[in-house]
Each structure stands twice: as C-alpha cells, then as structure tokens.
Amino acid sequence: MSVDTAVLADLARARRSRRLADVDIFEKLYQAYLSVIAVGVVLAVGASTIGDDRVGPATLDRVLREGPAVVGLVAALVLIIGLRSGARGGPLTLEAPFVTHVLLSPVPRDLALREPSFRQLRQMVLAGGGIGALAGLLASHRLPVDTLPLIAWGAVAGVVLGVATAGAAMVVAGFPVAKPIVHVLSLVMLAGSVADIVAGTAWSPGSIVGRLALSGVHFDPVGLAAIPVAVALAVGGVAVVGGTSIESAIRRAGLVSQLRLAVTRQDLRTVVLLQRRLAQDAARSRPWVRIPAGRRLPVFRRGLQGLARLPLVRLVRVVALCSVAVAAAVGTWRGTSPLIIVSGLALWAAALDVIEPLAQELDHPDRWAGYPVNPGDLLGRHLTAPLLALVLATCIPVGVVAALGDAGKVLGTAGGVLIPACMAAVLGAAASVATAPFDPGALQMQMPEAIGTQLIVRVAWPPAIVIVACLPVLAARGAAAKGLSEFPAATQYLLPICILLGAVSMWLARRKPEVL
Amino acid sequence: MTDTAEPVLEAKGLAKDYGDQLGLEPTTLAVGAGELLLLVGPNGAGKSTLLGLCAGLLEPTAGEVLVSGAEVGSLAARAATSVIPDNPVLYDDLSVWEHAQYIARLNHVEDWEPLGEELLHRLGLAPRRDDLPSRFSRGLRQKTSLLLGLLRPAELLLIDEPFVGLDTPGQSTLVELLEEVVAAGVTVVVSSHQYDLADRASRCVGLRDGEVVHDGDASREIVRQLTGG
Known part of the structure; x- marks a missing residue:
C-alpha cells in the first residue's frame, strides 16, 4: 500500500469511527424497522394495484x-x-x-x-x-x-x-x-x-x-x-x-x-432551483418570441414573458414529460391500471417547469408582498399562462396518438380528461412550491410515526390530486369495453374533480408571503 | 516586475470567460521567489478568479499558468502550492488537530507536530485543538483554515481575503506570519484590502473589470485608489 493510499484509508477510518461513535443504535434500529414497513407497504400496494389477471398468449x-x-x-x-x-x-x-x-x-x-x-x-x-x-x-x-x-x-x-x-x-x-x-x-x-x-x-x-x-x-x-x-x-x-x-x-x-439540505427540509422549490443550477439550466437572455407590451392583463402577460424565456432543454423536458403522461394513459387504457399513477406524476413534473412565473413570485416574497393586490389573488392569476402552456404541450402527444390509433376514442377520452388533468397539474405544482419548508422545531413534541405520516402527506398530496384528475381515463376505458361513448364516461366525474380543484385553489389563495 | 530569473508563478495570456460574464481579460504576470504580492480591486474585479486560476481551482479559457515551471494542476505544481480559500473549507467530522494531521500527511510532511503546535498557539487555537471546527465561529474557522495553509511546505502561497472574520490580535498575528513566510523565501499572493499589508507588500497588482490596471509598488494610497476607498 502506498503512502498516499494509507493516508486516504486512515482518513476514511477516522471519519467512520467518529460517525459510528455518534450513532444511536436504537434510533438506527427504529429507522430500519420503519424502512422495512415502508418497503412492505409499497410492495403490497404495488402488487395489489397491478392485479393478478394474467395476460393471454397474444399479449x-x-x-x-x-x-x-x-x-x-x-x-x-x-x-x-x-x-x-x-x-x-x-x-x-x-x-x-x-x-x-x-x-x-x-x-x-x-x-x-x-x-x-x-x-x-x-x-x-x-x-x-x-x-x-x-x-x-x-x-x-x-x-x-x-x-x-x-x-x-x-x-x-x-x-x-x-x-x-x-x-x-x-x-x-x-x-x-x-x-x-x-x-x-x-x-x-x-x-x-x-x-x-x-x-x-x-x-x-x-x-x-x-x-x-x-x-x-x-x-x-x-x-x-x-x-x-x-x-x-x-x-x-x-x-x-x-x-x-x-x-x-x-x-x-x-x-x-x-x-x-433542501431535500431534508422538503423544500421543493429550492430543490428545483438547485437542480437547474447543477444542470446549468438558466433562462434565455433573448426570448423565443417577444410578447407585445400592453396595459391589460399584466400578470398573464408577465407569465407569457417568463415562459418565452424557457431554455430549449426545459421546453423539451416539458414536452417529453407530457408525452410520458400520455403514453402512460395509453398504457392504462390498454389494461395496466397502475400506469395512471405514472401519468399523473409526469404531468405534475411537467407543470413544475411551466409554473416558473408563479414560482418566481414565491421566490421573492418581499416583492410579492409589495403589490397592491391580494397575495392569493395574484397567485391565482399566475396560473393562466402555465395552464395554457401545459395544455398546448400535452396536445402534441395526444395528436400523435390520435393520428396513429383510433382518433375517435383518443379524442373522446382526451376531451374529457386533458383540461381537468392539466388544471390539476398546474394547481398541484403550484401547491408543491407554495408549501413552506417544514420546521423541525414544530415537530419535536409529536410521535415519530405521526411525524413520518405528516411528512409524507406534505409531499404527496399535490401530485395525488393530479392522479385523481387522471382517473376518468379508467371510466372511459370501462365505457369503451361496454361499447359506450368515451366522452360522457370521462366527464361524469367532472363535478367532484372540480370541487377538489376548487378546494386546492382556495388553499392557494390563502397563501401569504409571510407564510413562506 | 521581479528580477528573479525563473519566476515561481507565471501566468501567460491567462483569461477566464464564465459565459455570461468575463472573469479575467488576458493577463500576463510573473512573480519571483520571496515576493509578497498584494492583489487589490473593487468587488467583482477578478481577484478571486485570478487566484482560482493560479491555484488550479478554475480552468482558464485561454493562456496557461506555471508554478515553478510546472503546469498548474500537475503533481509538481500541487506540491509547490498552498491555497487558503476565502471561505474556510473544513470537514465537519474532524477536529482541528485531526485536520492538521491529515493535511500534513497528504502533503508528505514528516515532522509537522512542532510547527503545528506553534501555529495552534500563535493563532489562539490551542484550547480548541480537539474541537470540531463545524461548531466554530467564522473567525475560528478562518484561523483553522490559515493553520492548514501554513502548516504544509510550499513555494507559493495563495490566500484569498484572509482577514475576513479575524479579530484584531488575529489580524496582527497573520501579518507577522506572512512576513515570516516571505522571509523564508516563499512567494505569497494575497487578495486583501488590508492597509497594514500594503505597507509590507513588495508589489501590488490592481484589477478592475477583469483587467490589470496597476502593477508596481504597494502603498496605502495606491490600495485606497484601486479599491475606490
């Protein structure tokens, strides 16, 4: 062993022994116990949602x-x-x-x-x-x-x-x-x-x-x-x-x-920003298109200006994620129901990129607080431009699938699902970035199991509403199997979905700069 | 300019472009053995960029840097260069003394303990030798960083803003230590606005907007002019 190798090995040993000295064995065992339970739950839920229906020889x-x-x-x-x-x-x-x-x-x-x-x-x-x-x-x-x-x-x-x-x-x-x-x-x-x-x-x-x-x-x-x-x-x-x-x-x-640190604190917005810096993914200094100046709809116009500066890599990512969402919906239609989860998650991830104008407002709470409008109202107005962008991006793969397959069925299903799902994605992404990082001090008095559940719910509920908004694909599939029209089947759950999205909008409207 | 035949630090047409901004215009510089070069300029002038390029922490867009004739980043250049960054970079799980032990061994220094003890005492770190620097104040972390930079033998010592966070006795000790290092024949390049150092530096290089605007004598007046003070 060379001297250099020995020095590096000694350092690793010294650091390991110091870390081990600080380890609480019971805490580690407890973490292992929780991890085993979590993996077991994921496996059980995953296996049960896939179902046990074996595919036929043709498939x-x-x-x-x-x-x-x-x-x-x-x-x-x-x-x-x-x-x-x-x-x-x-x-x-x-x-x-x-x-x-x-x-x-x-x-x-x-x-x-x-x-x-x-x-x-x-x-x-x-x-x-x-x-x-x-x-x-x-x-x-x-x-x-x-x-x-x-x-x-x-x-x-x-x-x-x-x-x-x-x-x-x-x-x-x-x-x-x-x-x-x-x-x-x-x-x-x-x-x-x-x-x-x-x-x-x-x-x-x-x-x-x-x-x-x-x-x-x-x-x-x-x-x-x-x-x-x-x-x-x-x-x-x-x-x-x-x-x-x-x-x-x-x-x-x-x-x-x-x-x-940002991941530990579940600070999704900081995670997104740091990932972009890691990927050297910055806004374009020259916009793709110049948004004409005007007096009306300043927030919508500002949103379009921000979207017009998205770098090529982010635009490609948005279209790619929307394509994954549509492909997963097609997979769901063909019988693999759990793919609806992939569809919802992909749409939510795509929305994280297009809600950049709103996220910029959250990044600068002092500026946000200084506008002479209700803070929540401002956030609501910021959703229009991202929604438009997401719907357009999702229409591309939907158009491709319609051109390749049964256009009537595809458009019938997409007509009932696409807009509510995109709305849910934009609201879910906005909710994710508008959730303040958790305060470890506030959790100290709670039971560990309660803390774990609370942390999971904080992260999981925004993408979950997107998955819920994608579920009508299953209804459309069921209708098609019975020879019925897809569009009415896909829209029959529109009311509960709208109520859910309305509740999220109300939650978002109550956000204030001082909360973040 | 130095009269020394072979400079310890030599930059030839050295430039750095960060893409969205220019860090350093093409710069040529030669620093001889035993020189104390003071690097001054307003914020964003390119001081840290120049030091980073000389340390091998940044990659030049054009030009090259030689340390005692060896290309920066090579084993020989790394053996000859000690770098003290502006922000102390320390392990969270090693004590001050463990840091010293590790750095000395990495740099193949055999009999380092006496110098380590002396630096500990002079920098006021002796009572904290077995403590973790992760729990230190900015000033104590800076002192630990100085200890590590001065512990290892070097022909070239590069220091970026070493006085930040130091108390008055710490600043005086640092000036003394730098004088001793220079007297021992080490070339020191230090980026600082400290007037005390201006009296002791053998040379001053002023930077503004990535360009060298002064290369000559050092004095409080020149430093004041170059930093816009």
Whole structure:
C-alpha cells in the first residue's frame, strides 16, 4: 500500500469511527424497522394495484416482440442522463473539503478519486438491482411465467444499466468528452431506441438492455452483450476519473450540499432551483418570441414573458414529460391500471417547469408582498399562462396518438380528461412550491410515526390530486369495453374533480408571503 | 516586475470567460521567489478568479499558468502550492488537530507536530485543538483554515481575503506570519484590502473589470485608489 493510499484509508477510518461513535443504535434500529414497513407497504400496494389477471398468449407474444425496444427506450433515457451528468462534471459528488484539501494536494487524483468512484458504482449496483428486481416482481403478477427468473433478470438488467450509466458518466467527465459530442451521442442513442420501437427491432444499445431485462420471459443471449459493455465502461470510468474537472467538482460540491439540505427540509422549490443550477439550466437572455407590451392583463402577460424565456432543454423536458403522461394513459387504457399513477406524476413534473412565473413570485416574497393586490389573488392569476402552456404541450402527444390509433376514442377520452388533468397539474405544482419548508422545531413534541405520516402527506398530496384528475381515463376505458361513448364516461366525474380543484385553489389563495 | 530569473508563478495570456460574464481579460504576470504580492480591486474585479486560476481551482479559457515551471494542476505544481480559500473549507467530522494531521500527511510532511503546535498557539487555537471546527465561529474557522495553509511546505502561497472574520490580535498575528513566510523565501499572493499589508507588500497588482490596471509598488494610497476607498 502506498503512502498516499494509507493516508486516504486512515482518513476514511477516522471519519467512520467518529460517525459510528455518534450513532444511536436504537434510533438506527427504529429507522430500519420503519424502512422495512415502508418497503412492505409499497410492495403490497404495488402488487395489489397491478392485479393478478394474467395476460393471454397474444399479449405475451407482443411483450416479447415490442418489450425490449420499449424497455430499451427507458434504458436509453437513463444512459443519456448519465452522459449529460458526466458532461457537467458528474457523477461523483464530492465534499468541498475533499476537493480543496485532497484534490489540491500532491496525491495522484486517480488514486484519490478511486474510492468515491467505487462508492458511486456500489450505489448504482444497489439502486439498479433493487429497482430491476422490483419491476420483475411487479411484472410477474401479469406475465404467465415463473416469478424468480423475472426478478433475477430484472435485477441483472438494473445492475448492468446502473453500472453502465455511472461508468459512461465517469468516462465523459474524466476524459473529458466535449459537450457537443455528448449531445450527438445522446441523440443517436435516443434515435436508435425510437427507430427500434417504430421498426419493431431491438438492436440499439438501450434495446440490448431491454432484451436482457426480458430474458426472464424468454432467454435472449444477445442481451448478455450488455454485461461486458457495462463492465468496460465502469473500468474505463475508474481509469480516467482522475481527469474530472476540479472547477466542476467544486461547483457540484457546493450545490449538492445545499440540495441535500433542501431535500431534508422538503423544500421543493429550492430543490428545483438547485437542480437547474447543477444542470446549468438558466433562462434565455433573448426570448423565443417577444410578447407585445400592453396595459391589460399584466400578470398573464408577465407569465407569457417568463415562459418565452424557457431554455430549449426545459421546453423539451416539458414536452417529453407530457408525452410520458400520455403514453402512460395509453398504457392504462390498454389494461395496466397502475400506469395512471405514472401519468399523473409526469404531468405534475411537467407543470413544475411551466409554473416558473408563479414560482418566481414565491421566490421573492418581499416583492410579492409589495403589490397592491391580494397575495392569493395574484397567485391565482399566475396560473393562466402555465395552464395554457401545459395544455398546448400535452396536445402534441395526444395528436400523435390520435393520428396513429383510433382518433375517435383518443379524442373522446382526451376531451374529457386533458383540461381537468392539466388544471390539476398546474394547481398541484403550484401547491408543491407554495408549501413552506417544514420546521423541525414544530415537530419535536409529536410521535415519530405521526411525524413520518405528516411528512409524507406534505409531499404527496399535490401530485395525488393530479392522479385523481387522471382517473376518468379508467371510466372511459370501462365505457369503451361496454361499447359506450368515451366522452360522457370521462366527464361524469367532472363535478367532484372540480370541487377538489376548487378546494386546492382556495388553499392557494390563502397563501401569504409571510407564510413562506 | 521581479528580477528573479525563473519566476515561481507565471501566468501567460491567462483569461477566464464564465459565459455570461468575463472573469479575467488576458493577463500576463510573473512573480519571483520571496515576493509578497498584494492583489487589490473593487468587488467583482477578478481577484478571486485570478487566484482560482493560479491555484488550479478554475480552468482558464485561454493562456496557461506555471508554478515553478510546472503546469498548474500537475503533481509538481500541487506540491509547490498552498491555497487558503476565502471561505474556510473544513470537514465537519474532524477536529482541528485531526485536520492538521491529515493535511500534513497528504502533503508528505514528516515532522509537522512542532510547527503545528506553534501555529495552534500563535493563532489562539490551542484550547480548541480537539474541537470540531463545524461548531466554530467564522473567525475560528478562518484561523483553522490559515493553520492548514501554513502548516504544509510550499513555494507559493495563495490566500484569498484572509482577514475576513479575524479579530484584531488575529489580524496582527497573520501579518507577522506572512512576513515570516516571505522571509523564508516563499512567494505569497494575497487578495486583501488590508492597509497594514500594503505597507509590507513588495508589489501590488490592481484589477478592475477583469483587467490589470496597476502593477508596481504597494502603498496605502495606491490600495485606497484601486479599491475606490
């Protein structure tokens, strides 16, 4: 062991022993107990919502034909996230003192960054394996094949995808690979996956991972090719990670520590802002279109001005999330009911980007408090422009689905669901950012179980109302199965949904600058 | 300009563009051994950018920096450079003495304890040697940061705003320590508005809007003019 390695190992040991000395063993056991209960509940609810109705041979055949490409698209998106993270100096998140003291010392950087790289890979193995195994378990409730192979191959594919993503990010950061090349690589990978879906093939890099994931349904040796590629990326990443930019590492170190604090305090708006800074995603200095000046509707006009400055990456993200929402709704229509949750969550996430003008008002409470109008009334007026933007963005994938499929059924369902769901998304996103960070002091007198429930509810209720607003898709599906018209079925729950949205609007109208 | 044949710090056409704003116009600078260079200028003038580039914390848009002839960021340059940032950067879970131990070992310093003890006493940190700096005031954290920067051997010492948060005795001690370091032949580049240091600096470089507007003698009057005071 070299002197440098011994010094780094000693530091890690000293810090670990200090941390362990501060650990309360009973508190840790209690946390483990709560975690086991939470995972159990998620598994039970997930499995029960998927149901136990096995798909028929025709559907199974379709899963085998189209599944690798569809799973491959998801894999490609994850890999693209990794590549983009690498281009911005990721995926390693180092502490500021580590950058200042260790990376500026005469210790070889590849040696210093080896342990953080291994830690990153370990985390990706655990996360990827866990998510893959969970997906396999949930799929086993519908697919008429053995459960164990589905779980095992799902876990393998998750591990491979996680390792490949972290490895690719480290290669890009360490080499370093120029951003334009990363953009081209990302586009090629995305285009390959889309081409696979359209052509019914499975040869793009993502689709190879898809083949591996579905080996539990039918073993596909081609999928195994993903394993050496992932290992090569990881080895290459660890080999070149010493070349990671110090400037990026410092920027990430500062932002990530703030991000952790914001996540701990459930301060969603700060999380969003810090994520954008991490992604170097700033408003355009020149708007896409100039909004003409005028005296009427100043808040609406200000909203349009803000939206006109959204950077391209955010516009693409909004359309992509709306497309995910519509695709998940189509999946729900075809029989996988839990996808309605994905649909609602994607729409809520898209709305977080388009409510930027309202969020800016919340970011500057002093300015907000200074206007000669009711604070809540001002927030309400800020919802119009984002709603318009979200409806337009959602109409794009709806139009595509209508053009590709049964236009009558699609438009009948969308006609009853789209506007209420978009309204719920805008209100839900506004509610999320208008919720003040929790005050740990105020929770000290409560039972731990009560605190946990309270924290979950605070975060979960805004996206939950979007999911509720998407539920009429199920009613439209039921009507179509009985040969009835979709539109009346989708609109029959409009009144309760409107009452729910009205309640959220009232809650939002009571927000005041001093509350935040 | 120094008369030394081979400068310890050499910047050639060094520039930094942050994309939305210019950090430093192309700058050429050479600092010889044993010089105490005072970097002054109003806020946003480019002092921290220049120091960050010389420390290897920032990547230049153009030009290069050499430390004792080695490219900044290389092992040799890192071994020769000690950096004290404007904001103390310390581990939350190491005591003052553990920090010193770690930094000394990282920099391959064998017999560091006597100097460590002396710095602890002179900076007034002796009673806090086993305490965690995460619970310190800004001033005490700054002193810890100074201790770590001065503990390791260096040919070039880069310090950004070292007087922020220090009490009056702490400021006097720092001035004394810097004088001793310079007397030992170390090149010191310090960004500060401190007039006491202006009397002791061998040279002053003034920056405004990312451009060098003065490179010559240091005096209180010059510092006052360059900082707009």
